[in-house]
Amino acid sequence: MTTPDLHPLIEKISASIEALTPKGRILGEFIISQPRKAVFMTTKELAEACEVSEATVVRFVAGIGYDRYSDFQQALRDFVDTELTLLDRLDIADMQAPGAVRFRRTVAEEIDNLQQLYNALDVDAMEAVVDVLDRRVPVHVIGSRLSFTLAYYMGWALTKVRDNIRIMKGSDRTTIDWLTIAPADSVVVIVATSRYPNELIRLGKLVKRLGQTLVVITDSATCPVLQFADHHLIAAAKHIPYLGSPTPMSCLINYLVHELASRQGEALKVHQARLEQSYWENDVLFNMKDLEGRTPE
Structure with a gap:
């Protein structure tokens, strides 16, 4: 605490x-x-x-x-x-309100959070992060607990745009191994959400010591990993969530990936064609043409 x-x-x-x-x-x-x-x-x-x-x-x-x-x-x-502890959050969440009221309040709060993101984020800082992600070097995306969901999504999306992406869990101690043997010019992205797992703080410190470029994407200017960052983006929530408020950060991650994709030119088509070929060869994704050997009318 x-x-x-x-x-x-x-x-x-x-x-x-x-x-x-x-x-x-x-x-x-x-x-x-x-x-x-x-x-x-x-x-x-x-x-x-x-x-x-x-x-x-x-x-x-x-x-x-x-x-x-x-x-x-x-x-x-x-x-x-x-x-706030989980019990504290339960006290302020008003769980006794009717379900429809809670639903509308949840949506309204996320709209508020997105409006704050829209008004507050520094476009130059976002462009600088995209520049870093566009380097032809390995990119490691790390999260822990709630933030691993966002880190996994970001890493998964980046693989559709460029190569040499690795998704890692902060709770997996082998992450230390991977970072230690990674090239010195690697980029590390740490996604951190309140209440900030100590393992992410330790990894931020390690990345700083190794001299790799650290990008921190977080939900508050008080995030303790920020002290180690070379670049950072803050998608602050306006409301105090019961368990978490992933909407602003997922929106920010979408922008970063889309902006990176827009810079790839013909290389993006080549990269995605390779992926689609692999999906087809390994029967990865459902295809309507495979339904009874014909395309439904």
């Missing part, structure tokens, strides 16, 4: 607490002591809880380095998300 005084947001508040006005200190102490309440509050609700004005809340947020309340709230959300 994250130590509160090591989190950037809590550090900012703690470092500023003595310089704040008395009302500002009340806000700071409330947020440090009750972050799980504060994260869901509007400026009005936070002001009322601390018996200060909304203007005081706005000044407080600016005083600790955030241009907008939404930026402060996202940082607080990332902190709370990392801290």
